Amino acid sequence: MTAGRCAIVQxxxxxxxxxxxxxxxxxxxxxxxxxxxxxxxxxxxxxLSSVGFFAxxxxxxxxxxxxxxxxxxxVVVSDNPAPAVFVQQAxxxxxxxxxxxxxxxxxxxxxxxxxxxRLVALKSVDPGYPLRGVLHLxxxxxxxxxxxxxxxxRGHAWVDAPLLEALxxxxxxxLLLGDASFHISHIIAIEPDRGAGFMSFAPRVMINSADLPAxxxxxxxxxxxxxxAVAVQxxxxxxxQRAAQDYLGWAQELAKSLHGVRVESLESGRPEMRQTxxxxxxxxxxxxxxxxxxSAVAVALAARAFANSHLDASAMLRVLGQSQRRIALAYVVExxxxxxxxxxxxxxxxWAVHHVFVWLLAGLVESALPAASLWPALxxxxxxxxxLLAFGLPPVLQLAQVPPxxxxxxxxxxxxxxxxxxxxxxxxxxxxxxxxxxxxxxxxLIAVGGFAVAVLLFAxxxxxxxxxxxxxxxxxxxxxxxxxxxxxxxxxxxxAVVQVSSLAVGxxxxxxxxxxxxxxxxxxxxxxxANAPDRFVINVxxxxxxxxxxxxxxxxxxxxxxxxxxxxxxxxVNGKAVSPEDYEEDRAKRLVDRxxxxxxxxxxxxxxxxxxxxxxxxxxxxxxxxxxxxxxLxxxxxxTLRFDIGGEENEARITSLRKxxxxxxxxxxxxxxxxxxxxxxxxxxxxxxxxxDIKGFDNALVNEFPNITNVDLSSTxxxxxxxxxxxxxxxxxxxxxxxxxGLVVLFASVxxxxxxxxxxxxxxxxxxxxxxxxxQVQSAELAGVGLMAGFLxxxxxxxxxxxxxxxxxxFEWNVLWWxxxxxxxxxxxxxxxxxxxxxxxxxxxxxMITLRQAAE
Numbered sequence: 001m002t003a004g005r006c007a008i009v010q011x012x013x014x015x016x017x018x019x020x021x022x023x024x025x026x027x028x029x030x031x032x033x034x035x036x037x038x039x040x041x042x043x044x045x046x047x048l049s050s051v052g053f054f055a056x057x058x059x060x061x062x063x064x065x066x067x068x069x070x071x072x073x074x075v076v077v078s079d080n081p082a083p084a085v086f087v088q089q090a091x092x093x094x095x096x097x098x099x100x101x102x103x104x105x106x107x108x109x110x111x112x113x114x115x116x117x118r119l120v121a122l123k124s125v126d127p128g129y130p131l132r133g134v135l136h137l138x139x140x141x142x143x144x145x146x147x148x149x150x151x152x153x154r155g156h157a158w159v160d161a162p163l164l165e166a167l168x169x170x171x172x173x174x175l176l177l178g179d180a181s182f183h184i185s186h187i188i189a190i191e192p193d194r195g196a197g198f199m200s201f202a203p204r205v206m207i208n209s210a211d212l213p214a215x216x217x218x219x220x221x222x223x224x225x226x227x228x229a230v231a232v233q234x235x236x237x238x239x240x241q242r243a244a245q246d247y248l249g250w251a252q253e254l255a256k257s258l259h260g261v262r263v264e265s266l267e268s269g270r271p272e273m274r275q276t277x278x279x280x281x282x283x284x285x286x287x288x289x290x291x292x293x294x295s296a297v298a299v300a301l302a303a304r305a306f307a308n309s310h311l312d313a314s315a316m317l318r319v320l321g322q323s324q325r326r327i328a329l330a331y332v333v334e335x336x337x338x339x340x341x342x343x344x345x346x347x348x349x350x351w352a353v354h355h356v357f358v359w360l361l362a363g364l365v366e367s368a369l370p371a372a373s374l375w376p377a378l379x380x381x382x383x384x385x386x387x388l389l390a391f392g393l394p395p396v397l398q399l400a401q402v403p404p405x406x407x408x409x410x411x412x413x414x415x416x417x418x419x420x421x422x423x424x425x426x427x428x429x430x431x432x433x434x435x436x437x438x439x440x441x442x443x444x445l446i447a448v449g450g451f452a453v454a455v456l457l458f459a460x461x462x463x464x465x466x467x468x469x470x471x472x473x474x475x476x477x478x479x480x481x482x483x484x485x486x487x488x489x490x491x492x493x494x495x496a497v498v499q500v501s502s503l504a505v506g507x508x509x510x511x512x513x514x515x516x517x518x519x520x521x522x523x524x525x526x527x528x529x530a531n532a533p534d535r536f537v538i539n540v541x542x543x544x545x546x547x548x549x550x551x552x553x554x555x556x557x558x559x560x561x562x563x564x565x566x567x568x569x570x571x572x573v574n575g576k577a578v579s580p581e582d583y584e585e586d587r588a589k590r591l592v593d594r595x596x597x598x599x600x601x602x603x604x605x606x607x608x609x610x611x612x613x614x615x616x617x618x619x620x621x622x623x624x625x626x627x628x629x630x631x632x633l634x635x636x637x638x639x640t641l642r643f644d645i646g647g648e649e650n651e652a653r654i655t656s657l658r659k660x661x662x663x664x665x666x667x668x669x670x671x672x673x674x675x676x677x678x679x680x681x682x683x684x685x686x687x688x689x690x691x692x693d694i695k696g697f698d699n700a701l702v703n704e705f706p707n708i709t710n711v712d713l714s715s716t717x718x719x720x721x722x723x724x725x726x727x728x729x730x731x732x733x734x735x736x737x738x739x740x741x742g743l744v745v746l747f748a749s750v751x752x753x754x755x756x757x758x759x760x761x762x763x764x765x766x767x768x769x770x771x772x773x774x775x776q777v778q779s780a781e782l783a784g785v786g787l788m789a790g791f792l793x794x795x796x797x798x799x800x801x802x803x804x805x806x807x808x809x810x811f812e813w814n815v816l817w818w819x820x821x822x823x824x825x826x827x828x829x830x831x832x833x834x835x836x837x838x839x840x841x842x843x844x845x846x847x848m849i850t851l852r853q854a855a856e
Contacts, residue, residue, distance in 0.1 A: 017326055021333025036302035037392060038342045040744055044295035045346025045384040047288040048437050052376030053354035055281055071193035072131045072229030073244045076251060079260035082228040090230045093243040098128040103224040105217050107205055108176045109167040116699055118166045119709050121202040124209040125151045131231040133192025140171055145189050152208050157182035163203035178215035202711055262586055282808060285438050289447045290509040292434060296391050297505050298744045303392035307399055314399040328400035335393050343384025347377050383433050390430045443808045450800040454508055455501060458792055462500035465788060466493045481776035488781050503789035507827050511797040519814060533688040534714040540685040544705055555697055560689035561667040566598040566681055572642035588632050599669040602676050607666045613637045613656035617674055622655040624672045630657055646682045782835035783828040790827020794820040
């Protein structure tokens with residue numbers, strides 16, 4: 001019986017804890033005392049989950065589209081038709097195969113149609129193509145695209161639209177390729193495995209592989225790329241997926257023993273626009289991280305203000321017989337309920353917001369993105385709970401320790417700083433979740449670690465400034481409002497330090513994002529400016545160089561890249577012969593197995609950057625290497641390289657390393673000799689320029705110099721610039737989250753001691769201070785705190801921004817001397833505006849009402 005009564009009592013106590021906690025929650029919601037906490041958690045979870053949903057779907061979409069871009073799950077690339085053993089092994093494992101062959105050649109119109117010619121990328125395909133994705137074909141203006149998984153009929157050709165315009169042809173006309181004539185039946189709108197090589201910029205012509213011999217274009221010396229695509233059935237199960245992985249391992253081992261054969265897979269593929277999307281995803285992650293960090297500060301400030309306002313109510317609960325345990329559990333119920341509700345709302349808002357990202361970035365992934373997994377939602381809920389329990393609950397739990405005697409003595413039971421253990425556990429858990437959310441170890445360490453160091457730095461400098469404040473202000477000569485504001489700040493040094501530190505953290509995030517956004521967007525714009533070259537012309541002969549440049553100038557092209565172009569094969573490093581077998585990495589094997597594009601220039605290209613060594617104009621026996629290829633081949637400054645250039649051996653020493661942005665639309669080279677020319681080597685010239693707006697200019701240039709290869713990059717450049725615009729819009733959209741979170745921090749830091757200020761001002765007014773003087777004191781105090789916070793935040797933002805720019809985003813960082821000055825003024829203005837809005841009625845509140853409330 002006793003045990004049964006104990007169980008009933010325990011059940012009643014447990015239910016009363018829930019009732020008490022939910023009743024407190026309802027009362028505090030109606031009073032608006034939880035508004036800031038809920039908004040802060042909502043913003044943090046919404047920012048993190050929106051980026052999480054987007055990144056989750058984007059990654060799945062890129063993996064899917066990477067297989068389409070690759071052409072299959074595994075692709076065997078070779079200089080000759082793939083050995084039959086590759087096909088036999090695939091068939092034994094139940095995998096599909098399809099073969100293609102591609103190479104550059106000249107296509108031309110019939111003489112009666114003008115006889116114009118154009119360099120094209122010819123591709124012959126076997127039945128079954130494409131294994132991954134679908135072809136989009138167009139039958140003419142105004143006609144909808146057709147989605148097909150088929151190949152051209154015998155005697156038919158499918159072509160890119162720019163080829164028809166260049167040759168003056170239309171659908172139904174004949175296209176001449178070598179000795180064969182083809183009927184143009186369709187226009188290619190989308191080719192899933194187009195790839196991103198240099199020749200992919202030339203117009204595509206696709207024919208049936210059975211028609212290739214009739215063209216007589218395949219000769220013993222032809223440079224043809226053969227691709228054998230291997231893939232599982234689209235509806236295959238996990239067993240077939242494992243078979244594809246087994247085939248990949250087998251093919252890679254076999255390829256090591258074969259010359260001119262390599263194996264590509266999803267891991268080794270390089271999807272188009274990946275570098276831009278990586279940067280955008282990192283920046284979105286940074287914005288989400290900063291939103292979460294700001295929200296943590298806002299929750300901590302708002303929770304402490306909440307706890308201060310509930311001291312008297314907690315003391316009354318103790319008087320009425322409530323135990324410390326029940327009071328603590330009631331507040332746990334209240335705050336866990338808030339965390340769950342705000343986190344769920346944040347996840348829903350994040351789900352809605354991520355659709356805006358998908359809309360803003362439409363087109364970067366060709367078709368609809370796969371559905372998101374459940375992970376971002378679970379992570380968002382976990383982050384919201386951790387945020388509130390780590391930063392919101394510790395000060396609130398102290399309410400359970402308020403002594404009952406506070407009902408009579410208001411000086412008892414004041415809040416104490418949270419214990420280092422509780423705070424340390426919460427902050428460590430929160431930091432661990434932020435590291436997971438960053439998806440990049442460098443980004444996470446710099447952002448989280450930088451803010452942790454910044455908080456300590458802000459607190460230390462603010463403490464020093466408060467100590468010096470009374471000594472700097474001469475009370476005998478200073479205005480009365482300044483003297484009173486100085487006394488207000490210096491009388492409560494701990495509060496002043498907390499306020500300056502919290503304001504500085506909020507301003508740090510805002511200043512950092514403004515600077516990074518500006519420089520990041522500038523670096524993207526710089527890579528593909530509006531006047532970027534859209535034509536690359538190669539194979540200009542030395543005796544044509546002067547006439548070719550004159551033709552450009554006559555057409556109004558005065559700014560262009562002009563470089564000698566030399567083909568050379570690396571044959572020795574430091575006197576030791578090299579071969580593909582000396583390297584393990586596939587890219588290194590390919591580089592050694594083919595010829596480099598080499599150039600000469602006394603003046604270093606202005607779009608390159610020296611990152612090691614020194615460029616000495618006119619230095620004989622010296623070369624400048626691109627840093628990426630040097631790292632791939634294990635080369636360093638001082639190494640001596642020997643090249644075979646047209647049968648002539650040339651030896652030179654690496655004297656400088658250059659950083660090259662391969663995503664830019666400029667002429668770039670792996671190797672440059674810092675001299676005007678090399679003796680006894682065959683050379684052609686390369687030109688890169690923006691084509692003039694003259695109809696027929698390209699055809700006229702090709703007719704005047706029939707041997708040149710003119711590559712039109714206008715559509716590619718337009719696509720790249722469109723991508724930049726889309727990414728920038730997405731970045732700016734999420735930037736609004738952090739802006740709001742920063743304003744919440746400002747509001748929370750100013751309103752944290754609202755009632756305490758009201759009591760102090762009421763006492764001052766009771767002894768004769770005018771409302772105008774108190775407004776001046778309030779403005780001076782807020783502006784001074786904001787001025788210092790803005791200055792400190794801007795200085796730290798420059799340091800953190802430099803680290804992020806160098807080690808995470810990889811772009812040039814410009815340190816602007818005036819940023820701390822502007823940051824200080826902006827901080828003063830924002831703090832004053834937030835204080836004016838939050839405290840606008842404190843100064844004018846009737847003295848008797850304030851004093852009566854303080855005495856109750």
